[in-house]
Amino acid sequence: MNLRSIRLSRHTRTSIKTLTGIAIVCALAACSASHDAKAPTAENLAAALDDHLAQRGDICLSMFDWPxxxxxxxxxxxxxxxxxxxxxxxxxxxxxxxxxxxxxxxxxxxxxxxxxxxxxxxKFYKPHPYANHGTEHANDFCVAHLKREKIVDVKVDASDASHPLAVVSYTYQIDTAPWMQNADAQRVFPMITRITNGAGGQLQLRQGFTLGDKGWVARMGPV
Known part of the structure; x- marks a missing residue:
């Protein structure tokens, strides 16, 4: 993910309807004993979030094209x-x-x-596709990688039953470039420093999802 797409938040939009905490069951689908990959449960969304972060969990600096x-x-x-x-x-x-x-x-x-x-x-210039206003970039300079710690909250907007949306708030662990331990690096990259210091439950990140044919799929961009 690119820094500009990260949202650090303890609150969610009031327009999104809250389901009951993390234990969201049988919403947008009939309750049954079998596992429903399309139900907006914490379990399903955790798997989708882990998959998204495995592929797109790098935090990069919008330093696309060198020199x-x-x-x-x-x-x-x-x-x-x-x-x-x-x-x-x-x-x-x-x-x-x-x-x-x-x-x-x-x-x-x-x-x-x-x-x-x-x-x-x-070593930190990695494949990281990014598109903005018609301009596409294949690589970026990336300094950290996120992993889910735990899901704190799930909110679902079911106003459009055929295209429901979900927003997951989660705490995270972070693997940061070793040179970010340097005090000057922390000073000139304050957002990276803030995200690093927020790992382990101090801060929450949010990720949006939409329901696809086979289950929940991460949405790109802010939520």
Whole structure:
């Protein structure tokens, strides 16, 4: 998942109807002794959530296409790359060179600082498909991976019986890049730090699901 899609929340939208805690049984389907993969139970949604996190549980930084250039204007404005890249260079994840480019009003000096991944940095550049406003990216720079700890709450919107929706709130465990132990890295990546510190029940994440032909399927994007 991309950072912009993460929602840290202890509350859910009032427009979504609450079913009875985690023990949601026989909703949207007839009660029976046999297992119903389409019932919005915590068991079914836990399996769907685990599958989603196994495939899409990486937390990435929207650093899609390398090398990445930093102009003097960007450096002077305090843009996030201007703050983060020097720390990443100190940690041996990227290296920089000065490259001549055509002069422009945004770049009157005709030079940029070009950052490229080192061998150490390339270990964190992973396949992570992402599309936004018609632009698609195949890879991203990823710094952590989430796993479900436990489901705290499930809410279901059954207003459209043929296309029910579910939102799962869950606590998580996190496997973070070793260099995120560095104090400067924690400073320039505050969201990663917050998510890391929230593992083990301190914070909850949410994931939306829709009902497919064979069961519940994760929905991409915010919920």
């Amino acid at each position: 990445i250039d930093l102009t003097e204007a960007e450096a002077g404005s305090g843009a996030r790359h201007a703050i983060q890249f020097p720390v990443m260079e100190q940690l041996g994840l990227v290296h920089s060179t000065i490259v001549s480019v055509p002069k422009s009003s945004e770049n009157p000096d005709g030079a940029v600082k070009r950052f490229e991944l080192t061998d150490a940095g390339r």
